[in-house]
Amino acid sequence: MTDHHTKVRSALDACKPGFSLPKAFYNDADLFEADIEAVFYREWLFVGPECEIPNAGDYVTLTVHEAPIIVLRDHEGEVRAFHNSCRHRGSRLCDKARGHTGRLVCPYHQWTYELTGELISTRYMGETFDAGQFPLKPVHVTSVEGLLYICLADTPPDIERFRAEITPYIRPHAPRRTKIVHESVIVEDANWKLVIENNRECYHCAGNHPELLVSLVEMALPNDARFGDEFRLMEEKARDWDALGLPHAPVDGGTEFRCIRLPFREGAKSMTLDGELASKKLLGELTEPDLGSVRAFRIPNNWHHVLSEMTIHFRVLPLGPNRSEVRTTWCVHEDAIEGWDYDVKHLSHVWIETNDQDKRLAEENQRGTRSPAYEPGPYSEVSEFMILNFLDWYKDALDAWLSGASAQQQAAE
Numbered sequence: 001m002t003d004h005h006t007k008v009r010s011a012l013d014a015c016k017p018g019f020s021l022p023k024a025f026y027n028d029a030d031l032f033e034a035d036i037e038a039v040f041y042r043e044w045l046f047v048g049p050e051c052e053i054p055n056a057g058d059y060v061t062l063t064v065h066e067a068p069i070i071v072l073r074d075h076e077g078e079v080r081a082f083h084n085s086c087r088h089r090g091s092r093l094c095d096k097a098r099g100h101t102g103r104l105v106c107p108y109h110q111w112t113y114e115l116t117g118e119l120i121s122t123r124y125m126g127e128t129f130d131a132g133q134f135p136l137k138p139v140h141v142t143s144v145e146g147l148l149y150i151c152l153a154d155t156p157p158d159i160e161r162f163r164a165e166i167t168p169y170i171r172p173h174a175p176r177r178t179k180i181v182h183e184s185v186i187v188e189d190a191n192w193k194l195v196i197e198n199n200r201e202c203y204h205c206a207g208n209h210p211e212l213l214v215s216l217v218e219m220a221l222p223n224d225a226r227f228g229d230e231f232r233l234m235e236e237k238a239r240d241w242d243a244l245g246l247p248h249a250p251v252d253g254g255t256e257f258r259c260i261r262l263p264f265r266e267g268a269k270s271m272t273l274d275g276e277l278a279s280k281k282l283l284g285e286l287t288e289p290d291l292g293s294v295r296a297f298r299i300p301n302n303w304h305h306v307l308s309e310m311t312i313h314f315r316v317l318p319l320g321p322n323r324s325e326v327r328t329t330w331c332v333h334e335d336a337i338e339g340w341d342y343d344v345k346h347l348s349h350v351w352i353e354t355n356d357q358d359k360r361l362a363e364e365n366q367r368g369t370r371s372p373a374y375e376p377g378p379y380s381e382v383s384e385f386m387i388l389n390f391l392d393w394y395k396d397a398l399d400a401w402l403s404g405a406s407a408q409q410q411a412a413e
Helices: 003-013 029-040 160-173 192-199 229-244 344-369 385-412
Strands: 044-049 058-064 067-073 079-083 098-100 119-121 140-144 147-151 178-188 257-262 293-298 302-306 311-320 323-333
Touching: 003 029, 003 385, 029 311, 029 385, 044 058, 044 311, 044 323, 058 311, 067 147, 079 140, 140 160, 160 257, 160 293, 160 302, 178 344, 192 311, 192 323, 192 344, 192 385, 323 344
Parallel strands: none
Antiparallel strands: 044 147, 058 067, 058 098, 067 079, 140 147, 178 323, 257 293, 293 302, 302 311, 311 323
């Protein structure tokens, strides 16, 4: 095992169950590189809503650490993903966040690829050159009921259980028949795990998110009787949703994912500052405006709120040991009309404010973990159990990566 792996193993061995991670996990460059190799280059990562590429030739790009990726819809309507790197000398093919093209043409030397990845045109490469040996390198991609995921691993982990469990919750909301009407991309000076940890609890909500708490019920489970009236509301809404045939009970996603439908506060129908609907046109064929929100989370980089009239999607990408990018997209019915059905400011205000508040919290958390006085503290098993689940999964992922590296070294020897 290399010195790098030994360092990661030592850091893992120093972790105390039920406590936050040692400071190296939030600050150390070697630990960050381990996160990339063990997590972001191996797991399914959320890209964005499929409605972002509705037509043949539409594409979006993202960069996972040092891996630029293109996700597109080909001429047959199939969603594909490729490494955004020309097979000639490696130049990026697309430098825009999104666009439309009939073919992928490298701006450097004009090598040209079909949307299937096939190399179809070059210049001055000689008679012996075999274009068939140089297609774009593919990336695994799948759509989970309109949510696009990619995986950079040669053999991706199973995603079918996640697909099977969450599809009944989000299918009635028809996310493929939506359109993005607002987007926010912010950079937080915080380790990606601190961004995820902050999202995995609402322990901090009462003191920091006044706009969000106009609608959001803090309870994370339907049997959490600590919340009195909200608990009663959950029982009432559960009966309504049963009558509509809408699933709502928490799914058993282990430490890998979570999905549940929870009500809003009494009188609120949406995540807006006044609790009123963000769009008059409901999603899919829905007719009931008060459906609470389907809250879905999947390791390692995404969470979602699926409402009666809009969907909100969140994606986290690591930029460095103490920098992360958070992208939020708001979607409404594909036929909704701005100014008539919805107002962008009304629709997005709550989460713009909440994201800004969470950015400040995560950055202050990051600054605090650098302190020479920092030492891991205990999580609340009542209010922070979802962080405990996330960190159990994370530590298992690092452990599996280290075990694989050790096995490879022994085989080489």
